[in-house]
Amino acid sequence: MYKPNIFNLETRELSQEAFIGWLLTWGDPEALTSNAELYKLSRKLLDGFFKKHNRKLPYKIKKYEISMGYRYIDILLKINGSIIIPIQNKIYNIERPDELSRYLKLLKDDGYEGRNILPIYLQTGAQGNYKRLQETGYLPFSRKELLNILNAGKDINNDILNDYIAYLEQIENGMQSFMHLSLNRWHMHSWQGFYSYLLIELHDGQWDVVCNSTDWRDCFLGFWWCWNNYNDCAQYIQLEKDELCFKIKVYDNKKLAYLKCKWSDSFIKASEGSPIKVVKPVLQKDNAITVAVVDGDYRRADKDGKIDLKKTLDVLMEAQKVFDKGVALNP
Secondary structure: OOOOOHHHHOOOHHHHHHHHHHHHHOOOHHHOOOOHHHHHHHHHHHHHHHHHOOOOOOOOOOOEEEEEOHHHOOEEEEEOOOEEEEEEEEOOOOOOHHHHHHHHHHHHHOOOOHHHEOOEEEEOOOOOOOHHHHHOOOEEEEHHHHHHHHHHHOOOOOHHHHHHHHHHHHHHHHHHHHHOOEHHHOOHHHHHHHHHHHHHHHOOOEEEEEEOOOOHHHEEEEEEEEEEEEOOEEEEEEEEOOEEEEEEEEOOHHHHHHHHHHHHHHHHHHOOOOOOOEEOOOOOOOOOEEEEEEOOOOOOEOOOOEEOHHHHHHHHHHHHHHHHHHHHOOO
């Protein structure tokens, strides 16, 4: 049955900020008598934020304050006058680490102790890397973590809550679609979900939109890992949707032709005896030079045309071995 959802109409971050602020407001002790179920769910979310920082939610909360937009911080939650939780809210967009650091400095300038500041970076879309973000002190809180908490309140009769849960489930289903769609039917969310899966499985890498020119039609979603700096250039592996590329980033363009030939030969030679076939690429226009590619689609399909994750990971691990061997040929 069709049910209109306000969060499908207003998809900007402000609508999510309003929802998170609204739900956290229900955690105020004074809200308990108005709706005990929403109060418990709000406290469950609050407990999740504390656990993210390996802290325990205070047993007694006497003072509970929420500010929206204070010091350019999306949501600021102050508990018992001394513990504060700054929340930056994102849906796919990415906050610059220097901005996050600045927000925390402003709070410390206000007199709050560092140990009592528990920053949360709420990302309900997808993001290709959190390493620099975590260095600022903000800890990522994912869509899946949020959904796990909100689903505990699925039986609460509240349209705002239920619409938001349904909205997040739509995003989650899109991200997980790489598991059940045939390879030729993958869409942007499928690739984002697949690349996010690889971040966990490979324990390395990052992904983002890659543009080789100012023309957006030349842009694609790429995943890269195995970064290695070597004097005149860096080498790494990059997935460009269905293509696995061995690439170099040249620091001195005068050596471009020589380095391209050198590293192309190295990776192709390193693949001798490997179960994957590495070949020279078709001429491409890219800022970071593709010197070799795995022949054909690196993804492996099952009998239904859907991804076989184990076999696909085996290809990626074999590509890493070829990469390492190619680098070793150039001590």
